[in-house]
Amino acid sequence: MKQTYLILGATSGMAKAIARKLAEQGHDLILAGRSEGETGLLGADLQARSQIQVKTLAFDAGRRDQVSGILEAARTSNDGELPEGVVLAYGVMFPQTETEKDPDRMVETFEINFVSAARILQDFGTAFAGRGRGVIVGISSVAGDRGRGSNYHYGSSKAALTAFLDGMRHRLQGSGVHVCTVLPGFVDTPMTHGILDPNSPLCAKPEQVARDVLKAIRRRRGRIYTLWPWRWIMMIIRHIPEAMFLKTKL
Amino acid sequence: MPSVTMEKSLSGWGGYHPVKCAVAVPASRADLRQLVADASGNPHLLIRGLGRSYGDSAVEPAGTVILQNHLDRIRSFDRTAGLIRCEAGVTLEDIIQVALPHGWFLPTTPGTKFVTLGGAVAADVHGKNHHIDGSFGGWIRSLNLLLADGSECECSPEERPDLFWATIGGMGLTGMILEAALQLRPCSSAYFRVTYRRCRNLEATLRAIEETDGSYTYSVGWIDCLGRGDRLGRSILMLGNDARPEDLPAKLRSQPFHVPRKRRKRVPIYFPDFALNRLTVSAFNRFYYTVHPDREVVVDYDTYFYPLDGIHDWNRIYGRRGFVQYQALFPLATAERGLRRVLETVARFGLASFLAVIKRSGPGNPSPLSYLFDGYTLALDIPNVGPRMLEMSQQLDKILLEEGGRLYLAKDSLMSSETFRGMYPRMEEFLAVKRSVDPENRFTSAQARRVGLIPS
Numbered sequence A: 001m002k003q004t005y006l007i008l009g010a011t012s013g014m015a016k017a018i019a020r021k022l023a024e025q026g027h028d029l030i031l032a033g034r035s036e037g038e039t040g041l042l043g044a045d046l047q048a049r050s051q052i053q054v055k056t057l058a059f060d061a062g063r064r065d066q067v068s069g070i071l072e073a074a075r076t077s078n079d080g081e082l083p084e085g086v087v088l089a090y091g092v093m094f095p096q097t098e099t100e101k102d103p104d105r106m107v108e109t110f111e112i113n114f115v116s117a118a119r120i121l122q123d124f125g126t127a128f129a130g131r132g133r134g135v136i137v138g139i140s141s142v143a144g145d146r147g148r149g150s151n152y153h154y155g156s157s158k159a160a161l162t163a164f165l166d167g168m169r170h171r172l173q174g175s176g177v178h179v180c181t182v183l184p185g186f187v188d189t190p191m192t193h194g195i196l197d198p199n200s201p202l203c204a205k206p207e208q209v210a211r212d213v214l215k216a217i218r219r220r221r222g223r224i225y226t227l228w229p230w231r232w233i234m235m236i237i238r239h240i241p242e243a244m245f246l247k248t249k250l
Numbered sequence B: 001m002p003s004v005t006m007e008k009s010l011s012g013w014g015g016y017h018p019v020k021c022a023v024a025v026p027a028s029r030a031d032l033r034q035l036v037a038d039a040s041g042n043p044h045l046l047i048r049g050l051g052r053s054y055g056d057s058a059v060e061p062a063g064t065v066i067l068q069n070h071l072d073r074i075r076s077f078d079r080t081a082g083l084i085r086c087e088a089g090v091t092l093e094d095i096i097q098v099a100l101p102h103g104w105f106l107p108t109t110p111g112t113k114f115v116t117l118g119g120a121v122a123a124d125v126h127g128k129n130h131h132i133d134g135s136f137g138g139w140i141r142s143l144n145l146l147l148a149d150g151s152e153c154e155c156s157p158e159e160r161p162d163l164f165w166a167t168i169g170g171m172g173l174t175g176m177i178l179e180a181a182l183q184l185r186p187c188s189s190a191y192f193r194v195t196y197r198r199c200r201n202l203e204a205t206l207r208a209i210e211e212t213d214g215s216y217t218y219s220v221g222w223i224d225c226l227g228r229g230d231r232l233g234r235s236i237l238m239l240g241n242d243a244r245p246e247d248l249p250a251k252l253r254s255q256p257f258h259v260p261r262k263r264r265k266r267v268p269i270y271f272p273d274f275a276l277n278r279l280t281v282s283a284f285n286r287f288y289y290t291v292h293p294d295r296e297v298v299v300d301y302d303t304y305f306y307p308l309d310g311i312h313d314w315n316r317i318y319g320r321r322g323f324v325q326y327q328a329l330f331p332l333a334t335a336e337r338g339l340r341r342v343l344e345t346v347a348r349f350g351l352a353s354f355l356a357v358i359k360r361s362g363p364g365n366p367s368p369l370s371y372l373f374d375g376y377t378l379a380l381d382i383p384n385v386g387p388r389m390l391e392m393s394q395q396l397d398k399i400l401l402e403e404g405g406r407l408y409l410a411k412d413s414l415m416s417s418e419t420f421r422g423m424y425p426r427m428e429e430f431l432a433v434k435r436s437v438d439p440e441n442r443f444t445s446a447q448a449r450r451v452g453l454i455p456s
Ligand SMILES: Cc1cc2nc3c(=O)[nH]c(=O)nc-3n(C[C@H](O)[C@H](O)[C@H](O)COP(=O)(O)OP(=O)(O)OC[C@H]3O[C@@H](n4cnc5c(N)ncnc54)[C@H](O)[C@@H]3O)c2cc1C
Pocket: B013, B046, B047, B048, B049, B050, B051, B052, B053, B054, B057, B058, B068, B088, B089, B109, B110, B111, B112, B114, B115, B116, B117, B118, B119, B120, B122, B123, B124, B125, B126, B127, B171, B172, B173, B175, B176, B177, B178, B308, B410, B411, B445
């Protein structure tokens, strides 16, 4: 059935791939992004590919008014109806060498990746529960599974997001609302350019992540790792005894 | 967010002579503009598509190599007129996926769909229907360019035609293609009717091509380079026409634009150097002896146009040292002699390319650097065996120059600037346009410097 999904951070590498897959299945989309130009380009692309309806919204997670107003803005642009689902796909990862020197930048990581996200997820969770239906997909990260010396600023913002999504799923059990925590490992997107080797077998293409996400929506899965080996990799990393972990350089 | 520049070892598809390059991957138009505007940080620029050119067309150790992975958005698709406008990073595979269900196909296509629209325009690529439909550039209705001074401009056969035609086949040297509008061709299914025809030798091959080209939109032949004496140039022609729904087997007829998904294979490792010989020879022989002359089959577009796309990283069968492609074009008047001389030379060196692809080309277009004109073209792979390969390619170049032929930039790895000058008489015309839009030679490539399009 044709439904409407709101995508937050629509121009991110992963969101673009997810949007294209949703459009392929005929869903209408509301794209919320920081850059008007890029969001518009993606909107036209999706319409050219799939003949769906696309609306765009200006959205900066660093702006309080836009964060607290996004639900109403989405409803208004969708003819007064709440969208069927929301995909939260924005995030920042500043080099930790930078955030260690600049604590304000560290706090910005928390504000973007967690504080704004929590506000939005809370609003949608409550509204969807009231309606008795809805899909919430949050893109967190395996970096939140265990704090690592080289990346714990970003990692802890994602750990909080993961806990929030998991907790909300628990709370909304039986309400008809499906909350999915997506835990990507390495993905070849602008965020990781120059950091990851895109040819490594553990580095996913955004299209593979999108396929996993759509499958999770279809099967109402609660938590997914993508690519799947990350589930086992993180299981091992989580279980390395602390004394041993401290000796590693992760 | 400014793009990060990273160091990466790059080569063309032939894997010949990889070099370290500084690579940037702009995430947005704004990032891209910033990169180009920063003339002191990035004095020299090269746009790279999917790196399917065989040599060093998309390699530049002395500049910033820009990948257009994220500039891959379709701008508009007019389903009635078959006109599609896309950013240059959109791939031909993508265009097929979007257009085919609505009854449109690429107007012409190279032997792989894993190329970008930008790469297809910049090399003015050609396909099996060149003798009828010309090359890719003839189907471009307009281009949007980002020039060296940071300005953007629209050009077309009517508007700034000199810049338009210099960009077609211009190998990225006039500026970056941001968007291109492509006229698609209508089709009535995703399938093709293909006739195979065996030919005993070169003479028979050329005769069969002349006889059949009028009745087939698509035509190409495989030549067995190991054939000698009176079997020199023995071949199998693969002649095709669009299939109508009624030509399809009953179970496909209800969904003529649908092709069932196939699994892709991957070449997992680099092959040892000796492997190739036996593989390709036996492939040709198997084909040659099992194909019956007048057999006609119906195959999907992937099978017909992109047989190698089903095997990822197939270039690894040439081993780590890589290979070069040699695509020669001869004018009609000297074609038979020229082809014979090339085949004899290759056989003498025993350095095949056991398979070569032969095709009749039609008239050229107004582009000063576009490759094809009326004649015959022959493409072969030459494994990198070091000095003997260089010696052979020099001998082949000499034959081409003597017979009025030329080499294809998108395939070339080796030709000298003197050879290039001899083969591309309209080079000065191209350079005049280049000077007008890029006087500082910001857009470069290793190849452009080698062949003398940029002073080195
Ligand atoms: C298996 C195989 C079969 C092939 N068959 C054919 C064939 O039948 N006919 C044929 O003509 N070719 C053929 N080719 C060659 C291929 O079609 C061309 O080399 C094509 O240009 C590759 O496109 P790309 O996106 O990979 O570009 P790249 O190889 O990355 O770049 C090629 C050139 O295009 C320029 N370029 C790329 N994008 C832009 C842009 N946005 N703006 C300006 N310049 C740009 C680059 O600077 C470079 O000079 C084949 C290649 C392979 C691997």
